[in-house]
Amino acid sequence: MITRLLQIAATTLWLLVALSYQTTIAAPANASTSELRQHINALATGKIKDKPRRIEALAQLGSNKAIAALNALIEGRLYSDKASTQVFMKHGDHFVDPLSLTAVNTTSKLKKVKANNKVRRIARAAIARLTLKSPNSEQRLQAVEVMFKAADHKLLPLIDEALEFEKEQEVKQKLLEIRAAITLQNKHASKEAQLEAIGQLRQMGSQQALGKLQAFINNSGASAAALKAADLAIKAIEKSQAIWGVFQNIWYGLSLGSVLLLAAIGLAITFGVMGIINMAHGEMVMLGAYTTFVVQEVIRTSFPGLFEYSLLIALPLAFLVAGAVGFAMERSIIRFLYGRPLETLLATWGVSLVLQQAIRSIFGPTNKEVGNPEWMSGAFELGGLMLTYNRLWILAFSLIVFAGILLVLNRSHFGLQMRAVTQNRRMAASMGIKTPWVDAFTFALGSGIAGIAGVALSQIANVSPNLGQSYIIDSFMVVVFGGVGNLWGTLVGAMSLGVANKFLEPYAGAVLAKILTLVVIILFIQKKPRGLFAQKGRAVEA
Amino acid sequence: MSKFLENTPLLYLDGVSVAFDGFKAINNLSLVVEHGEMRAIIGPNGAGKTTMMDIITGKTRPDHGTVLFEGQDLTLHDEAQIANMGIGRKFQKPTVFENHSIYDNLLLALKGSRNVFQALFSTQSTEQKQRIDEILAVIRLENRRDTLAADLSHGQKQWLEIGMLLAQDPKLLLVDEPVAGMTDAETVETAKLLREISKTRSVVVVEHDMSFIRDLDVKVTCLAEGAVLSEGSLNHVSSDPKVIESYLGR
Amino acid sequence: MISQALFTRFSLGARVLIISLCVVAILVPAANLLLPPEHFAHVPSHLLPLWGKYLCYAMLALALDLVWGYCGILSLGHGAFFALGGYACGMYLMRQIGPRGVYADPVLPDFMVFLNWQELPWFWQGFDQFWFAMLMVVAVPGLLAFVFGWFAFRSRVTGVYLSIITQALTYALLLAFFRNDMGFGGNNGLTDFKDILGFSLQADTTRASLFAASALLLALVFVVCQFIVSSKLGKLMQAVNHAESRVRFTGYRVEHIKLFAFVVSAMIAGIAGALYVPQVGIINPGEFAPANSIEVVIWTAVGGRGTLLGPIIGALLVNGGKSYFTAAFPEVWLFALGALFVAVTLFLPHGLMGLFKQICTRFNKRSATAAKVTPLMKPEAAE
C-alpha cells in the first residue's frame, strides 16, 4: 500500500519536474517536435508487446518533452483518438496535448492506451533516463531530490545507470544517497550494505535522511549493529541540525536587530546626544516610508523605467523630508523646552498625533502598497541557512548608516561642534559656536536618519499612518538598553534584543517572546539604570 | 563598651581610594576626626574634597579602604542610613526644598521618625515647634518663616541648609564650601555660627576662603590629588612647601 | 475633632469641589429619574454613563497627579492600573452573567466555552463574590505597582527612564491581554454584562446609582488625596520632586516615599477602572494602549499638575471637548489633541490652575500676600 502511494507521489513529482523543463529549457536540438509527436502517437498503436520497443524508440530521441506522455502512460491517463490517431493526456476532467500541454477540445470518442506492468516499468526507466540525462545539472539535481522522497527499490537499476555517467559531484552524491535510502528500505540487504547506507545518510544530514533513518529503526528487524549505527547517525544529524537552527535564529535575530537599529539610531542621536525624548520619532520613520510610496507612485505614472532605482531616489528625499520636519519641530517647539525632558516628551507626543492625523487625512488610513525592486526580492541558501535578499540588504544598509553616523559624529567638524555643545553648552557658545543652529541641525540629522529608516522599513512592513507607533517603544528600549549617549551601545542593544527575541520565539511564540524581552529589559534597567554602555560622570547624575 | 567608644575616633578613614574610569579622584586617603573636633579641609580644585564627602555619606562607594563612623563600617550603608547614624551634609551648591516654606524645610529635617506611615499621620508637637523657632533664630530667618525657600538669596539658602542640618541634630556635620558667594560680613557670621555649632558636635568644613579658615582657627588638612598633603595648624600647613607649591602659590 | 482637623486642610476651591460633587451625585440622578422626559432639566439616560465615564477619568487623572504632580514621577503606564481594576470588575460582571450567556454554561463565560476550556482557571476563582472582586480591584494594581516600584525606585530609575519603562510595562500588558490563552477574553475583552449586585445594568436606576457612586467616590478619593498631600508625607513627596538627594541625606528613604505614592496612586486608578467598566459595558486590551496613558497625562497637564483640583478640571474639560469634537469634526480631534499637548507644555506649564493663580495674583498685586507659583522644574543639585 505504502509503496503504491510512494509510486503515485513519485510519478506526480516527476510530472512536475517535467513540466518545469518544458517551460524553462528548449528541447534538445536532436529531436524535432514533429518527430516527437510521431513517436508519441505511435505509443497508442500496435500490440501491447510492441510497446516496449516504441517506448525505447521515444526515449532514444533523448527529449525530456516526452516525459509527460510517458508518465501519463504509466498512470493510465493517456488516451488516443481512433480517427486521427492523435494522442491526448487526461488532466483532471479535460484533455491536454502531450507536447504543448494546452487544453484541447475533442468531441470524438477517445480510448485509453493500455499498459501492463512490463510496459510501465520500461516507461519509468525511460523517464528516469531522460530526466537524469538532462544537460542541466540543476535539473538533474532537482530530479534526484524528487526521487529521494519516493525512494523505491524499483528505481535502483535506473540509479545505477545514472551513476555510471553522472559527472557532477553534487548530483552523484545525491544519487548515492538515494541508493543508500533504498538499501535501507530493502530488508534483505546485507549488513555491510546497510552500514554503508547509514553512513551515507548520516553524511547527508538532512531532514529527509533523518526520516529514512527513523523509518529504518522503526520497522526493520535489522541487526543490533545496524540499529546502533542508525541511532548514532540520527543523533549526529539532530545535533548538526540544532547547530544550523542556532545560526538560522541568529540570522533572524540580526535581521530584526537591523530593523531596530535603523529605527533607533536617529533616536540615539536626539535622545542620547541631545537628551531630547522625541516621541514623534516613529512618525519621522513613517514620513520616510510615505516618501518612498510617493516616489514609487510618481515613477509608476511618469517614469516606469526607473522603478529599480526607486529606493535610491527615495533615500535622499526621505532624509530631506523627515529632516526638514525635524528642523521645523526643533525651531518651533523643542528649543523652548531644553532642560525639561518630561515636557519635551509630551510636546513631541502631541506633534506625533498631528503628523499621524495629517498623513491619515492626506493618504487615507489604509495600508499603502510599496513595491520591492528586483534586487530586493528572492532568497538564497547558504549551508543550512535560508537568507532573503531584502533582509540582507537591510542589514547591510543599517550597518552602513551606523558607520556613516559614527563618522559624522567623530570625524566631521559638525560632529565636533555637536559634541562640544552637548558637553558644555555655555562654553561652546562662548567659543563662537552657534549653539541654536547646532541644536537644530543635530535634531534634523536624527530625524533625517529616521526618514531613511522609513525607506528601509517600507520594504518589510506595512506602510500605514501607524507605522511609527509600532516601532517607537522598541527603539526606546534599544537606546535605553544599550546605554544613552553611546552609539555602540545602540548597535549592541539592537542586535542583542533582536537575537534574544528570535531565540525566545520558538519556545514562547512571537507575542510572548516580545513580552518577555520587554520584561527582561525592565528588569535589566533596574540592575543597570544607565544601560549596557553607561555614560559615567557627574553630569549624568544630576 | 562606652570606654571603647570614647577611644574610637568619631570618623576614621584609612587607605581609601576611588577611581572614576581609571582616574584616581581619591588616592590612599587617611583622615581621623575626633569627637567634638572641628576640622577645616583645603585643597586645590579637583583635589577630591567633595568626593571624600561623597564617600563618607554613602553617595560614592570606595574601591578600597576603611571608612568607620563610631566604629561602624559606613561602606555597608546607604545615604539614608548614614544620615540616620548622625552624619549631616551640606552640599557645595545649596540644596533646600525650594517649593516649601522655610518652616516646612526645617520641619522635614527635624530629628525624629523617618518612617513613611508615621509621616502620613504625624502631627507637630509643641516641642518640635519650639525647636524650629530656636533654629530659625540661629540662622536669622525668624521673620521669613513662611517665605518659600526658592525666594531666598544665595547666602540665606546656605544658612537655611545649615539650619536644616542643625534640625537633624547630627553628631558629625560635613559642610562643603559654606561661604562661597557670601559677602565678607556674612562670611564672618558664618564662621561664628560654625564655631557655635562645633561646641556640641564634630564639624568638617571644606573651604577655599583662607580668611574664613583663619577665623575658624582649627586644625587644617590640605588635600591634593586625592591624598593628604599636609596636616596641622593653619600656620604649619600654609608654610609647608608642598602646600605652597600645589595650592597656595608663591 | 478629626473631621474638623481634616476640614481645615481644605482650600476654598477644594470645599467647593467636594460640595458640588455631592450635589451632583444627588441632583443628576434625580433629574434623570424623577423629572419627566419633556422637562427642560431632564437628564437623558444616555448621558448618565457618559458623564459617569468622565468622573472615572477625573479620578484617574487625580491618581496620576499624585505621582507626577507631587512626586515628580511621570508614569506613562497608569492606564495599565486603570485597566487592571477594570478587568477585575469585569470578571465579577462576567461571573454574574451565569447561564444567561450565549452558550448557557452555568459557570464558564462564553469566550471560555468558545475556546473549549473545561473549567474555570484558578485566577477566575472567587470573582463571583462582589467583595472579593472589589478587593482585587485595588489589590492587583497595588501589587503590580508595588513590585514594579520596588525594583525601579530602589535602583533609582528616575526621570525619562522611568517614564519609558512604565510605558514598556503597559505595552507588555497590552500584548499579553491580547492573547487568548491569557484567559481574559483576548481581543474582545469582557463584555455583554447583565447585572451588578442583582440589578440590571440596563436599568436607569442602576445607571443613576453608578453615576452617583462615581461622583461620591471621586469626592472621597479627593479627600484622601488632600489628606495625603497636606500631611508631612505629602510635603516629603514634593520635596522628593525638587531635591531628591536632600531628602535622602536628611535620612528619609526616598524609595519608600515614592513607593507609597505609586502604590496608592495605582489603587486609585484601579478603583477608577472598576467604576468605568460597568458604565461603558466593556473592557478590552485597548485600555492598555500606551497612547491612552499618555492622554491621561495631558488631562492632568491641562488642569495643572501639583494641584488636586487641576487634574479633575482638566479631565472633565478635555473629555468633554473630545466628545464634542469626535462627534462634530472627527477629523479634527487628533489635530486638536496634538495641538493641546504642544500648547499646554509651551504656554501653560502650570495648567489652568496656574493661569488662574496668576490672574489672581495680578488682581491682588497691591495686597500683601502674593501667592507665588511654585517653579515646576528646578534642576536638582547633585552635590
Ligand SMILES: Nc1ncnc2c1ncn2[C@@H]1O[C@H](COP(=O)(O)OP(=O)(O)OP(=O)(O)O)[C@@H](O)[C@H]1O
Ligand atoms: N562621579 C564622578 N565621575 C567622574 N569623575 C568624578 C566624579 N566625581 C568626581 N570626579 C572627579 O574627581 C575629582 C575630584 O573632584 P571633587 O569634586 O572631589 O573636587 P573638589 O576637591 O571638591 O574640587 P572643588 O574645590 O572644585 O570643589 C575631579 O577631577 C572630578 O572631575
Ligand SMILES: [Mg+2]
Ligand atoms: Mg568640591
